[in-house]
Amino acid sequence: MALKHIAESTVRRLSDYLRFLEELEAQGQQTVSSGELASLGGTTSAQVRKDLSFFGSFGKRGLGYTVTALSRSLRQILGLERTWKVAIIGGGKIGRALAQYHGFRERGFDVVAVYDIDPARIGVSLDGVVVRDQRDLDADLTTLAVDIVLLAVPAEAAQPLVDRVTSAGIRAILNFAPVPVQASSRVAIRSVNMALELEFLAYELVNRDA
Amino acid sequence: MALKHIAESTVRRLSDYLRFLEELEAQGQQTVSSGELASLGGTTSAQVRKDLSFFGSFGKRGLGYTVTALSRSLRQILGLERTWKVAIIGGGKIGRALAQYHGFRERGFDVVAVYDIDPARIGVSLDGVVVRDQRDLDADLTTLAVDIVLLAVPAEAAQPLVDRVTSAGIRAILNFAPVPVQASSRVAIRSVNMALELEFLAYELVNRDA
DNA sequence: TGTAACTTGTGAAATCATTCACAAGCGGAA
DNA sequence: TTCCGCTTGTGAATGATTTCACAAGTTACA
Incomplete structure (x- = not known):
């Protein structure tokens, strides 16, 4: 199963569906239709x-999907049946906010370390995780068997760190620096660029229904 | 010009190009090719x-694009020739980090207000902006002529606030709550969902080259 | 002037993603 | 058992986006 390439948009929607299923599960709903x-x-x-x-094929015609069964299937497809170890590089405002964000642990992503180069930041404890020397x-x-690296560093530091952690064997990176970064196709990279999102909204404000 | 609908992916790449152009401009480069x-x-x-x-049509065949001219054109296309007023709703960890994030002001997005419902948070000053009562x-x-609202509130508060601010005339929202929110097609909404990005990476780790 | 090396702008082709539309399966009622 | 209302799973059709490929414009230089 899942042999050919699946569109990124599909996988992202799967995450959404899973969230809804968990909500429905909590509300005790037994089945759900694709329309719902x-x-x-x-x-x-x-x-x-x-x-x-x-x-x-997860549903029953005429009935829909069993909430708990589909929920379990999606968790398995998305690789959420285990926990993943996450390291955050950058102990600035964004890095600290990420380290303290509870949403990650709730979804099975464990922040096991935070790194910085600034001696003033090293040693500070963030929700139980101490900032270490980069x-x-x-x-x-x-040593820590980190699965995913979060980059929360200035723009110019991002690409060198991508190169460095991929050399160390990391195969998944979430980049918060406001620059596109590149790596071998064996490495999965996503970027979250908040200023870019605002620029997109600005474009829409100027151009929508114009 | 720009009469028909432009793909979102195109607009986002335009933002990237602009960033590169500004870098090249700072380095004194005069022209740039599409390949570069x-x-x-x-x-x-x-x-x-x-x-x-x-x-x-912005380039010259055989030569490429003039860095400064293209840079200016892109800023105009993206609506970045003016500043935009941004209000942040939610003074928790994410809201505070966003309020103090310099990247916004640098790109012409002015955080003019932060709101919360918790009395303990109201009155606190974040980089010159005082948290106000929601x-x-x-x-x-x-009164403040806010253009864009950033939502940094818990999941269950997100949709009601979307409804509330759109009733108040807001036409652009950036949602950081971990739920999809919906509004009339006259309103531009983007969501930044960090847990979802990690789930996508987890999927890739499990499925890539499998 | 003529030629070589580049590079843009753009229709056409290819690829990728979404929507349509319907046969087939299921449960409940009579 | 048969019928009805509902819903899935999926090929085919449509729509959107990316890539190809090339004519035409520009500069440099002999």
Whole structure:
């Protein structure tokens, strides 16, 4: 299953569906239809069914999907049946906010270390995680068995750190620095660029219904 | 110009190009080719040229683009020739980090107010902006002429606030709450969902080259 | 002037993603 | 058992985005 390449947009919607399923589960709802999931997620029922169909057949015609079963299937597809170890590089405002953000641990992402180069920041404790010296980074990535690196550093430091952590064997990076970064196709990289999101909104304000 | 609908992906790449142009400008480079912009942004030269072609003709055959001229054109296209007033709702960890993030002001987005409902947070000053009582929100949005609202509130508070600020006339929202929110098609909404980005990376770790 | 080396702008082709539309399966009622 | 209402799963159609490929414009230089 899942042999051919699946669109990124599909995978992201799967995450949304999972969140809705967990909500419905908490409310005790037994089954859910593709139409119901669609309206929660602002998409269409055909889209929901097509998204799921890439991974198998999970529903019952006439009935819909069993909430708990689909929820479990999605968690398995998304790789959320285990916890993932996350290291944050950069102990500035963004790095600290990320380190203290509870949403990560709730979803199975454990922040195991935070790094900085500024002696004034090293040693500070953030919700139980002590900021470490960035010189320890390479050794730690292996020792701590880090799965995912979050980059919360200035623009000019981002690409060199991508190169450095990928050399150390890291295969997934979430970049918060406001520059696109590149790595081998064996490494999964996403960027979150908040200023860019605002620029997109500015564009829409200027151009929508113009 | 720009009459038909432009793909979101195109607009986002335009923001990237602009950033590169500003860098090149600072380095004193006079002209740049589509191929050069492409390799900086991890795309192709045809993509760069096609993106620009939706908005006009900016280059010279054989020469490339004049850095300063293209930079100015892109700023105009993206609506960055003016500053935009931003209000942040939610004075928790994320709201505070956003309020203090310098990247926004540098790009012409002025944080004019931060709101919370918790009395313990109201009155606190964040980089010169004092956290205000959320009861003042509706009146303030008009008085302060806010253009864009950033939502940094818990999941369950997000949709009601979207409804509230759109009623007050807001037409652009950047949502950091970990739920999809919906509004009329006259309102531009983007969501930044950091846990979802990690879930996507987890999926890639499990499935890439599997 | 003529030629070589570049580079843009853009239709056409290819690829990728979404939507349509419907056969087929299921549960409940009579 | 049969019928009805509902819902899935999925090929086919449509729509959107990216890539290709090339004519035409520009500079440099002999």
